[in-house]
Amino acid sequence: MIPKNGTSNVVTQPPKRIRIAQIESGLAALWAQFNQVNSGGHAVVMRACMSNLIIYCDTPQEAEIISQEIAPIVDIHPARILLLVGNANPSAGPLEASIAIYYTALDDGWQVCGERIDVISTTVGSDRLPSVARSQLVGDLPTTLWWASQRPPPTGGEVFFQLAELANQIIYDNVGWLNPAQGVAIMTRWVAAKQNTQIVHNLAWRRFAGWRKLISQVLDPQAAPNALEDLHTIEIAHGPHALPMTWLLAGWLASQLNWQAVDGKRLSDSELVWRFKKNHQNIKIQVKRLPKGDPLIYHLLFDWSKPGHAGRICFERLENERIGIVAAMSSVPPRAFSAHVPERSTLVSAQLAQRNRDKIFENALKSSNAMTAVFQQ
Incomplete structure (x- = not known):
């Protein structure tokens, strides 16, 4: 045995x-x-x-x-x-x-x-x-x-x-895709064609579920009034091979907040930027790949500051599977949150029990594809 x-x-x-x-x-x-x-x-x-x-x-x-x-x-x-x-x-x-x-x-x-x-x-x-x-x-x-x-x-x-x-x-699982833009576009078209007949799931969606929950809590209007209305800049830093997952995270934000992708471009081999618009508000998401690390999100900053008002919150991954608010870069008190990184087998086991389509995931995928359509290599 x-x-x-x-x-x-x-x-x-x-x-x-x-x-x-x-x-x-x-x-x-x-x-x-x-x-x-x-x-x-x-x-x-x-x-x-x-x-x-x-x-x-x-x-x-x-x-x-x-x-x-x-x-x-x-x-x-x-x-x-x-x-x-x-x-x-x-x-x-x-x-x-x-x-x-x-x-x-x-x-x-x-x-x-x-x-x-x-x-x-x-x-x-x-x-x-x-x-x-x-x-x-x-x-x-x-x-x-x-x-x-x-x-x-x-x-x-x-x-x-x-x-x-x-x-x-x-x-x-989109972690490790060599051409994220092409992969997102191809996969989104296929999912759209199959969405009424089969359940399709990306393991990355469960992998950053903790981030989605955390973002929803700290940017809730009761916790951070006007943050969503005034949000203008997001900075994300991720480890190697995690760009497709980061792309999906950005797509989730865009779909949930009704942002329209305007353009995107590659600033360097390790840095990308997108611009979105909602009504008269412009939002920029800047994504940077770190030189080493696991395929995880390590740094996430939201900035809704405006003249006369400071509004920022910055998260960084800490040791021992925790995420902390960086006091020097945030206008809210520092805190630490549990951020367990599940094994892939755990993600698969959890999904095997699911038999319903996830509309929020599908909408995030559509927004990710819209980001691909405006992206300039």
Whole structure:
């Protein structure tokens, strides 16, 4: 037995290589063997499965990272996992498969909480992955596609489109996109076309949920009168690979406050600026990438000062997962807020339980696309 994550009680056995045509019978044999070994002492063996989760990766390196996240996911949300790798090197033929089960101890026995099917393919053979996935789905259960590639989903071509057709929900993550402007535009158009048929979710949306809550609290008219009406400057500093997430945050602000994107441009390799307008008010958002750090937001300043009145609040990420108000750059008293950074597996597990579209997210995505349309490279 191999523990997969220090925070999870779920364990698994080493994967077993198997032919594609024998996947279902192979899983049944693993289940029967596990049941026979562990029920001998009259222990109860339960089998739980709430959904199908298809995970697509571009490379074996991505799949290796994902493998460490599966145990905490199925610990919270039992599922049949189909991990597909599109650009690998199977030892024999264009496709290669392996199977495993995940299980955890209960008070009165054991629970099988995950069945895992890995299918790796050559680049040429990747077009067969959707048909393999289709044949391995558990019927009558909701299906989620987690597009774990660092490419925007629609750029995955037919592999993505066919996998998406199998799913009720598509999860993706825009952290690390090489061309954020292009990725946002492509993804927004695709979401708009699918918004009445499928749930689409960006993990970045949950990743900066704490920032959204904090901003809503401190800029509430009761806490900061006239701040939203007089707001004219926002400064954001983020770590490497976090520009797409920052872009979405700016889109959320624009959509919630009814700002119209006027123009945007690149000031340098690490700095961007946008201008918005609402009625007669001009708003500038300046975004800067820090030279090092995690893909997080580190600095956020709101300025609604005007002649004779100081109105500023500046947040900075502190150590120990906290965000603090910087006294020297703020017109409000300093405070510190909890800012836990959730693991990616936690974000995925939370979203698997969601079956409703998020209109606020979709509106933020539309505003992000409007920002893309006026952006000048």
